[in-house]
Amino acid sequence: MPVVKLYKDRLVKLVGGEKRDVLQRLPYIGLDIEGEESDSIRVEYSPNRPDFSTDYGIARALKGILEVEVGLPRYEASSSGIAVLVDRRLSNVRPFIACAVAKGLRLDDETVRQLISMQEDLHNGLGRRRRVAAIGLHDLDAVVPPVHYEGVPPSFSFAPLGDQNPMTIAEILERTETGRRYSSILPDSRLYPILRDSKNTVLSFPPIINGNETKVSTSTKNLFIDVTSTDKRVGSDVLAIIATTLADAGASLQTVEIKYFSSSEATPDLSPSSMPLDLPLIRSVTGLDLAESEINSCLRRSRLEPSGTTVAFPRYRIDLLHPVDLAEETALGYGIDKIKPVYPASDRPGEFSRQGKRLEKIADLMASSGMVEVMSYELVDESSFYKKFERSAEEKVEVSDPRSIDHSILRDSLLPSLLSILSRNIKEEYPQRIFEVGRVYHRVGKKVEERWSLAAMIAHSQASFSEAKMYMESFLKTLANLEVVTSPSIHWSFSDGRCASVEASGRGVGHIGEVKPSVIVAFGLGVPLAGFELDLSNLLRESS
Numbered sequence: 001m002p003v004v005k006l007y008k009d010r011l012v013k014l015v016g017g018e019k020r021d022v023l024q025r026l027p028y029i030g031l032d033i034e035g036e037e038s039d040s041i042r043v044e045y046s047p048n049r050p051d052f053s054t055d056y057g058i059a060r061a062l063k064g065i066l067e068v069e070v071g072l073p074r075y076e077a078s079s080s081g082i083a084v085l086v087d088r089r090l091s092n093v094r095p096f097i098a099c100a101v102a103k104g105l106r107l108d109d110e111t112v113r114q115l116i117s118m119q120e121d122l123h124n125g126l127g128r129r130r131r132v133a134a135i136g137l138h139d140l141d142a143v144v145p146p147v148h149y150e151g152v153p154p155s156f157s158f159a160p161l162g163d164q165n166p167m168t169i170a171e172i173l174e175r176t177e178t179g180r181r182y183s184s185i186l187p188d189s190r191l192y193p194i195l196r197d198s199k200n201t202v203l204s205f206p207p208i209i210n211g212n213e214t215k216v217s218t219s220t221k222n223l224f225i226d227v228t229s230t231d232k233r234v235g236s237d238v239l240a241i242i243a244t245t246l247a248d249a250g251a252s253l254q255t256v257e258i259k260y261f262s263s264s265e266a267t268p269d270l271s272p273s274s275m276p277l278d279l280p281l282i283r284s285v286t287g288l289d290l291a292e293s294e295i296n297s298c299l300r301r302s303r304l305e306p307s308g309t310t311v312a313f314p315r316y317r318i319d320l321l322h323p324v325d326l327a328e329e330t331a332l333g334y335g336i337d338k339i340k341p342v343y344p345a346s347d348r349p350g351e352f353s354r355q356g357k358r359l360e361k362i363a364d365l366m367a368s369s370g371m372v373e374v375m376s377y378e379l380v381d382e383s384s385f386y387k388k389f390e391r392s393a394e395e396k397v398e399v400s401d402p403r404s405i406d407h408s409i410l411r412d413s414l415l416p417s418l419l420s421i422l423s424r425n426i427k428e429e430y431p432q433r434i435f436e437v438g439r440v441y442h443r444v445g446k447k448v449e450e451r452w453s454l455a456a457m458i459a460h461s462q463a464s465f466s467e468a469k470m471y472m473e474s475f476l477k478t479l480a481n482l483e484v485v486t487s488p489s490i491h492w493s494f495s496d497g498r499c500a501s502v503e504a505s506g507r508g509v510g511h512i513g514e515v516k517p518s519v520i521v522a523f524g525l526g527v528p529l530a531g532f533e534l535d536l537s538n539l540l541r542e543s544s
Contacts, residue, residue, distance in 0.1 A: 001044045002121045003034055006055050007110065008041060014059035017066045028336050029061045047125045048319040050241050053118040056248040057241075057316070064303040065332070072305035073314050075247050075270040080254035082224075084195075087150035088261040093186065094193045094206060096232040097149050097258060098239040098267040101140060102223040102251035111249060112218060118245065122238050126318075127207075131185050132406065133229040133238045134207030136195065138214035140222035144199045149228070151191035158194070158202035159212040169205065178209050195226055223251070231405045239268045240315040272305070272312040278323045285327035287342070288334060298333030299326065321403070355452075362454060362536065363437050365478055369471055371433045371456060376417035378439055379407035385416045388522035391492040395443045410441040410448070414455035415493050415533050419515070422459050423523040430527060431460030433471075437536070454539075457515075457531035465498050465514050468530040472512055476504055479539065486512065493519060493531075502534065510534035 045052035127133035154170040202211035206228040229235030386393040402408040435456040486500035494513025512532035
């Protein structure tokens with residue numbers, strides 16, 4: 001969980017309330033106290049509230065709870081007249097960019113420290129360790145527009161941040177700490193993204209490192225912010241959080257025109273979003289019998305703006321996804337400390353359901369064979385589940401209005417998830433043997449059917465069909481004394497001639513095989529792979 005250090009006097013000055021009240025309310029806006037010193041306090045915040053990554057965001061929330069300022073914060077941005085020209089060749093490298101200008105800043109050492117800390121928290125959280133989004137902060141006065149976001153060869157050179165001497169892209173990736181750490185993010189296309197101005201001053205080499213000539217210091221008055229991404233929505237979210245934070249720090253915001261090959265747009269977009277206000281739902285979830293006017297007052301203290309049947313919320317509140325989230329905001333605005341706990345009518349302790357016990361038994365059996373259990377998301381990206389396997393996506397189960405392209409469909413198999421995990425561990429020692437027990441989703445007519453599945457994957461230089469079959473047969477024999485019959489078959493993940501369907505007790509339960517070479521290459525893996533996937537629907541009954 002991310003932690004931010006707050007200086008007490010600075011926070012109190014930002015909020016404008018009494019010191020005691022300000023510090024005492026921190027836990028009641030969702031922050032955990034990690035440690036305290038005479039002049040500072042360390043608080044842990046939830047990753048779904050990246051706007052809490054600086055004292056400006058925390059002060060903004062405290063102002064509402066303490067009724068210093070209530071309702072929706074308003075942010076406006078005029079046009080900067082600056083354009084960013086995007087190279088169409090980056091469409092398969094790092095295709096999206098969003099930028100903003102912040103003028104009139106007065107940066108002291110603590111503000112610079114907090115901006116850098118916020119940048120890293122956003123990198124690690126929303127940015128998925130820079131894989132999805134990466135941020136650059138630059139001294140605008142060192143930039144001569146227009147700005148070009150373009151692809152360059154590995155021989156291209158510039159002076160990276162903290163170094164006066166130019167280095168080539170290849171040298172930066174090999175010699176610098178950030179280069180070695182994040183080089184695997186960029187595809188091996190021999191084309192690397194850079195951001196430069198009209199005088200060829202390099203602002204950044206995303207997502208690796210900024211240029212040295214536009215570095216930010218306490219003397220910087222005007223900032224140019226860039227966010228490059230593989231997911232346009234995430235990039236826009238990240239920029240909105242940074243821009244609103246800088247506005248609260250006293251900056252005036254300006255937009256930048258992003259010119260793609262066939263379209264253009266102005267960023268950042270700071271317009272509020274809205275969702276339906278469901279009063280019965282709020283009362284049911286919170287247990288508070290509040291009048292509509294009282295609920296509206298609570299929401300305003302949470303820095304939201306109710307109006308009739310809808311509630312507007314600021315652009316930085318990316319955690320608000322469903323009307324049920326407004327119940328939590330109502331409780332926070334009401335005061336968590338004012339809500340009286342009610343003991344349940346029964347004191348019977350909870351326990352695993354019958355199915356839960358069977359699934360736990362299945363996982364224990366696989367782990368006892370020497371395999372490592374992993375857990376992955378049920379919401380996944382289309383590329384890893386369809387494009388890399390060159391299979392049809394006609395039956396995919398899509399999410400309406402997904403927050404990220406990485407979580408845009410419900411998975412129909414566990415095998416791609418296992419391959420994705422192995423692709424992120426190519427520098428670890430082999431052999432690697434992993435498994436997952438999880439839910440998958442299949443479209444049946446107009447409905448979506450949920451099933452439990454078990455998948456395993458073996459990765460090392462001698463991985464084979466025979467080894468995968470040994471693990472599978474041992475598992476089924478131990479689970480329910482089931483005899484296995486395998487018959488030649490075809491499957492989108494396994495090689496023809498090295499794939500079989502699996503039957504147990506006369507029922508088809510899955511597939512087993514050696515992974516196609518094309519799939520191995522698509523996931524950036526360099527060793528043979530073999531695995532299997534079993535539908536647990538019938539096996540759960542057999543193991544009871």
